[in-house]
Amino acid sequence: GDSVTQMEGPVTLSEEAFLTINCTYTATGYPSLFWYVQYPGEGLQLLLKATKADDKGSNKGFEATYRKETTSFHLEKGSVQVSDSAVYFCALSDRGSSNTGKLIFGQGTTLQVKP
Amino acid sequence: DARVTQTPRHKVTEMGQEVTMRCQPILGHNTVFWYRQTMMQGLELLAYFRNRAPLDDSGMPKDRFSAEMPDATLATLKIQPSEPRDSAVYFCASGLLNWPNMPQHFGDGTRLSIL
Numbered sequence: 001g002d003s004v005t006q007m008e009g010p011v012t013l014s015e016e017a018f019l020t021i022n023c024t025y026t027a028t029g030y031p032s033l034f035w036y037v038q039y040p041g042e043g044l045q046l047l048l049k050a051t052k053a054d055d056k057g058s059n060k061g062f063e064a065t066y067r068k069e070t071t072s073f074h075l076e077k078g079s080v081q082v083s084d085s086a087v088y089f090c091a092l093s094d095r096g097s098s099n100t101g102k103l104i105f106g107q108g109t110t111l112q113v114k115p
Numbered sequence: 116d117a118r119v120t121q122t123p124r125h126k127v128t129e130m131g132q133e134v135t136m137r138c139q140p141i142l143g144h145n146t147v148f149w150y151r152q153t154m155m156q157g158l159e160l161l162a163y164f165r166n167r168a169p170l171d172d173s174g175m176p177k178d179r180f181s182a183e184m185p186d187a188t189l190a191t192l193k194i195q196p197s198e199p200r201d202s203a204v205y206f207c208a209s210g211l212l213n214w215p216n217m218p219q220h221f222g223d224g225t226r227l228s229i230l
Contacts, residue, residue: 032217043223101146101210
């Protein structure tokens with residue numbers, strides 16, 4: 001079945017460091033890909049998305065490019081801030097034959113940014 | 116911005132009691148999802164609805180959990196009887212099935228503790 005694999009955390013960085021969180025997926029169809037962020041005590045918020053190969057999603061300085069050839073959707077940010085400390089989830093939605101809109105989530109990666 | 120609203124935000128009760136969690140999806144969204152989040156299992160999809168009809172509840176323990184949408188503005192998740200292992204954060208999410216853009220919008224969750 002469809003699945004999403006993220007790099008294990010926690011990831012600890014100093015402020016202004018470069019961030020990469022790896023995400024790879026397996027899907028039988030042609031999925032849409034998403035990154036969600038969860039701040040402490042809150043629900044998940046959509047961070048960015050991409051719906052076809054080579055699309056780049058971007059928001060708040062974060063970027064991710066849909067790479068069909070490597071089945072990847074790595075999250076990057078050039079300079080992290082303390083306020084970026086959160087849990088990040090990679091997810092896919094595969095239309096398939098049922099077109100349910102279900103999201104398949106990775107296990108989440110905790111990012112901690114230190115001043 | 117429109118938001119998914121969940122009530123209550125916190126619930127502490129004793130084992131064996133009935134628990135009802137409520138969700139108001141974003142107006143116009145036609146798909147509603149219930150998730151459970153724990154440290155051990157991560158995010159688990161419990162059930163989801165399309166146009167108020169249940170599509171899949173295979174993620175729920177059938178003997179004690181039930182999910183309904185009495186109308187388009189209210190989704191409920193009930194546990195009866197509750198058990199300590201049900202302690203978790205329960206999230207509701209809603210979305211508009213509009214391939215390929217099908218992001219889900221999450222509420223802030225109900226934090227449930229069963230003593």
